[in-house]
Amino acid sequence: MLELLHRDGRLTQRELARKLNIALGLVNLSLKRLMHQEMIKVKRLSARRFSYLLTPHGMAEKGRLSARYLADSFSMYRSARRACLRTLVALRDRGLKRVVLYGTGELAEAAFITIQELGLTLVAVADGTGSGTFLGREVVPLKGIDPGTVDRVLFAGLEAGRAAFAEEAAAAGFAPEALEDLAAALLEADAALASAPAGGQGS
Secondary structure: OHHHHHHOOOOOHHHHHHHHOOOHHHHHHHHHHHHHOOOEEEEEOOOOOEEEEEOHHHHHHHHHHHHHHHHHHHHHHHHHHHHHHHHHHHHHHOOOOEEEEEOOOHHHHHHHHHHHHOOOEEEEEEOOOOOOEEOOEEEEOHHHOOHHHOOEEEEOOOHHHHHHHHHHHHHOOOOHHHEEEHHHHHHHHHHHHHHOOOOOOOO
16 A cells, blocks of 8 residues: 555545455555554545655655565565475476476466476466466466376465366366475475574575
8 A cells, every 4th residue: 555655645545445456444444544653644635635645654664565575575486496496306307397387376486487497398387267378378278288298287376276276187187196286395395494493494
């Protein structure tokens, strides 16, 4: 919300709700909190129009949150890279090189880059919608891919979508042993890192 108001302080509460995909009442409550915390101030433009301006305190908080978001994103990417490398190197060493990437989120981005670096063949990018593009590749449904041309389907989606993925893969003719769960590998990597003794973590 701070970022949106910094870009355009004349956004209405309804416009903010639509851009943030949250309820109008929550926008109203959040604005009141931001005013109470002296992060924004309100200027009346007309009887029904207002302009929201970030205070110096609000600007500092926006910068702090942006830095925190970037740090969290880099941390997640490093964990995703470790999980992808461990899984994909093992596949490559077994001679399994033709893969389908299922998912279009941050984990899929890390997997996409790792696939390229390891010299694996990305047969296709798929997800439940089977539409759009991902890093320059067309996103297709699994049912449009010949299972005989693929060594592994890499699940890099959200955990909530794992069951739907398994059903979709089975309906498309992929055997359970052809499915590789990168999301589970990421969770395992994070759990191992969290339980490692302080100072004993690898690079």
